[in-house]
Structure formats: C-alpha cells, structure tokens
C-alpha cells in the first residue's frame with residue numbers, strides 16, 4: 001500500500017469508527033419510531049402490506065440494496081431493481097421471494113441512466129418509492145467527465161434518474177424518494193460542496209463524504225421542489241454495515257472493523273422510509289436507525305442545496321427531460 005493509500009485508509013477507518021457512534025442522537029420535525037438501533041428491515045416492516053406498490057431500488061445486487069429489495073418484495077411490493085449488468089440484476093431478482101424486475105443502470109454513464117429511466121417509464125406505472133441506494137467508496141482519485149467519480153456516481157447519476165422519474169413518483173398516491181446518504185457527509189473539504197473545483201484534486205480524501213453531502217443536499221432541495229404534491233423526499237444513514245463497499249479499503253477486501261451491522265440491519269431505515277404510513281407527510285428530513293438524526297450545518301444549508309441543484313442541472317442538462 002502506498003503512503004497516500006495508507007493515509008486514505010486511515011482517514012476512512014477513522015471515519016467508519018466515528019460513524020459507528022454518530023447519527024444516533026438528536027431530533028427534528030419527524031416522528032420518533034419505536035424501533036431500537038439494530039432493528040432489522042424485516043422487523044421494521046412487520047405487518048406492512050405493500051401489495052400493489054411499485055418500488056425502485058438502485059444497486060439491488062449487493063449489500064444494503066439487495067436486502068432492501070428482498071424485504072420490500074417480501075412485503076408484497078413489485079420491486080424494480082437496478083444493477084450494472086443484466087446478469088447481476090437477474091440473479092439478484094431471482095433470489096428474492098415476490099416480484100422483482102431487473103433493469104440495467106450504470107450511474108457513471110449518463111446514457112445508461114437515461115435508458116434505465118426510459119425502461120422504467122415504459123412499465124407505465126406510478127412509482128410509490130424510489131430508493132437511491134447504489135454507491136461506491138473510493139480511496140484514490142478517479143474521475144469521469146473531468147469530475148470526481150463518487151460525485152458523478154453517487155450524486156449526478158441519481159440526480160438524472162430521479163428527475164427523469166419524478167413525474168411517476170408524483171403520480172403515485174404518496175410517492176417517496178429515499179436517498180441513501182451517510183454520516184460521512186460530515187467529512188468534507190472546508191466549505192462543503194466544491195463548486196469551483198469538482199475535479200476532486202486537492203480533496204480526494206474527503207471525496208466520499210463530499211458525494212454523500214451531495215446526496216443529503218439533493219434530497220433537501222428535492223423536498224422543496226415537491227412542495228404542493230403528495231410526494232416526499234428524505235435521506236438517511238444506514239449504519240456502518242459490512243458490505244462490498246469496503247472492498248476498495250484494503251487489499252484484503254475490507255473487513256476488520258469491529259461492531260459493524262449486518263445488511264439485515266443496514267436496510268432497516270431505507271425500508272422504513274419507503275413504507276411506513278407514519279411518514280406520509282414527512283419530507284426534507286435525515287434519518288438514522290429509523291429516527292431523525294443529527295446532521296451537519298452544511299447538509300441543512302438551503303442555499304448550498306439550491307446551488308447544488310443548479311450546478312447539477314448545468315452538468316447534466318443534455319440528459320434531463
């Protein structure tokens with residue numbers, strides 16, 4: 001491991017250790033649930049009937065996304081699960097009990113995002129919940145389109161997807177956008193979103209947190225733009241969960257971090273936000289462990305959220321409807 005890799009590894013290890021303790025406390029204008037930290041997705045959806053509902057889950061073939069799809073399908077929803085290849089999507093969808101349909105989505109390829117949205121729109125159904133779950137964590141600087149890659153994949157790809165499916169979410173009796181962010185949104189370069197330098201150069205070690213801040217700000221601004229509709233948007237931290245996302249963090253493919261949660265626990269807040277009747281009018285909030293959670297001042301900053309929307313629109317204009 002090079003010294004820069006080692007520094008990044010240590011920074012991310014610290015981040016994960018802190019994340020294990022953060023995101024639990026605090027309260028905002030959202031109801032508190034009775035679910036304890038560590039509850040599973042099956043537990044928080046027990047007794048919920050999602051028959052007749054259509055729910056999109058991005059990144060359905062691994063970790064938190066796979067468990068989110070499994071439990072929402074188990075409760076009766078038709079889940080449209082996205083994966084980077086049809087084979088991975090088919091295998092994941094075939095592994096769950098209930099109705100699950102695979103669609104290809106490569107978030108770094110905006111033509112793929114458009115094709116995915118078109119394929120979902122062609123199903124001609126309102127979308128009751130759109131769970132923006134797919135994401136990656138890098139330890140080195142990688143770029144696409146001259147932009148830092150986690151910002152492109154975790155934020156901009158979902159920005160296009162949600163915008164192109166927004167009308168279908170609004171058409172549902174009570175549509176929901178759920179953005180899987182992270183407590184890592186607190187680990188960002190000074191100033192928050194780097195509007196003047198989105199290349200990642202100079203802030204590579206905070207680039208994952210930067211992309212997760214973008215996730216939270218996107219949800220916040222979307223909630224404003226959905227005002228006057230029945231639709232809502234909320235973001236969340238899933239916990240520190242043992243999944244494939246750790247694969248870039250060490251040669252051994254991750255692991256070695258004590259106290260991590262299982263995907264069964266990590267999918268709980270996504271499933272709760274996608275399905276709980278108690279949240280029908282809750283929007284623009286940030287959750288962890290099925291409860292409102294502390295977030296950074298940046299992630300609550302309406303001006304930063306509005307500017308991110310404007311800049312994201314400029315960067316993706318050719319792919320928006």
Ligand SMILES: NC(=O)c1ccc[n+]([C@@H]2O[C@H](COP(=O)([O-])OP(=O)(O)OC[C@H]3O[C@@H](n4cnc5c(N)ncnc54)[C@H](OP(=O)(O)O)[C@@H]3O)[C@@H](O)[C@H]2O)c1
Nearest residue numbers: 059061062063064106107133134135182240241243244245
């Ligand atoms: N695990 C944690 O401790 C933790 C903590 C906070 C937040 N999160 C967030 O939770 C979400 C799910 O992560 P996870 O932990 O379940 O990780 P994971 O097991 O690695 O799953 C990530 C999913 O995203 C997909 N994905 C990655 N890059 C993509 C791209 N370019 N285009 C489309 N899909 C892509 C992956 O597809 P492939 O399998 O094909 O790569 C996979 O389906 C992420 O947004 C992550 O930031 C996780």
